[in-house]
Structure formats: structure tokens, C-alpha cells
């Protein structure tokens with residue numbers, strides 16, 4: 078284990094099991110429909126690619142990149158688009174794939190922007206949920222694992238752009254981000 082990680086919160090086996098469970102739910106929900114699968118970069122990239130491989134309905138890949146946290150571990154409140162979608166999502170079934178919902182601020186802003194483009198449907202699938210920190214009352218339509226209020230990294234999630242490559246989700250040692 079990486080020496081900057083205090084403990085493993087979710088092992089890669091547990092992640093894999095949850096991704097399969099979510100795929101099964103999505104396969105039932107979207108059977109026979111074509112869906113624009115929106116990857117919210119960068120944190121969702123591992124989840125997105127593992128999940129996409131298990132989907133049995135037709136999907137169009139698209140990517141969106143926003144920044145919310147900068148290099149700190151607390152939300153800045155405002156979300157900036159770094160890269161927009163390339164697809165026109167009007168009248169399309171759109172499924173947003175997110176790594177984590179924390180305060181709800183980031184995904185709420187993205188959801189409002191995409192809703193303005195008049196998709197036929199717009200749903201949210203997230204791997205991790207930290208409901209104890211929610212500021213905006215927002216729930217994912219498809220939700221993976223509820224976690225406690227701890228700063229986690231790995232499986233796409235970063236601290237200052239690091240640790241994304243870890244195959245598990247771990248709690249970062251506090252000394253790394255405090256002071």
C-alpha cells in the first residue's frame with residue numbers, strides 16, 4: 078500500500094462488485110435505448126471505463142471537464158468548464174457518470190447546464206456518496222457506495238492531481254493535506 082494512505086476504505090474487489098451491480102441496474106433501466114454516457118473528468122475516468130464495458134445497450138461516449146476543488150480538499154463553490162461535451166444532447170437520453178457527490182455543488186451545476194440543452198432524459202450515476210457533507214439537496218439516480226466524511230483518493234480520485242492511479246479507494250493521511 079502507498080505510504081501516504083492511512084487505510085484502504087474500498088478494495089478493488091469491492092469496487093468491481095459494485096460496478097457490476099450498477100451495470101446490472103442500468104442494463105435493466107436502459108434496455109434497447111441509446112444513451113449518451115457523459116464522463117465527468119477527471120475523477121470519473123476509471124469508473125466510467127469499467128462501467129461502460131459492462132453496458133449492453135448502445136452508448137455514445139462523451140466527456141466533460143470541470144474544476145471544482147483546485148488543489149485543496151475543500152469545495153470552492155464555483156465550477157468552471159474546462160472542456161465541454163462534443164455531442165448535441167437535445168432529445169437524447171443522457172447519463173452522467175460521477176466519481177463522488179460531496180456537497181453536491183459540482184454535479185448540481187453540471188446537471189443544470191445539461192438540462193438547459195433539453196435532453197429527453199438526464200440521470201446521474203455516481204460511485205461514491207458522502208451524504209453527511211451535502212449542501213445542495215441532490216441524490217444520484219443510481220448510487221454506488223455511501224462513505225463517511227473522509228477525504229479519499231484512488232480509482233480516479235485525486236488530491237492535487239495525485240493518487241488517481243491507485244486501484245483501490247483509500248483514506249489519505251491527514252498530514253498530506255493539512256498544513
Ligand code: IMP
Nearest residue numbers: 120152178179180181182183228229234
Ligand atoms: P462537490 O461539489 O462538493 O459535490 O464535490 C464533488 C467533486 O469534488 C468530486 O467530483 C471530486 O472531484 C471532488 N471530491 C469530493 N470529495 C472528494 C474526496 O474525498 N476525494 C477526492 N475528491 C473529492
Ligand code: MG
Nearest residue numbers: 120146234235
Ligand atoms: Mg478532484
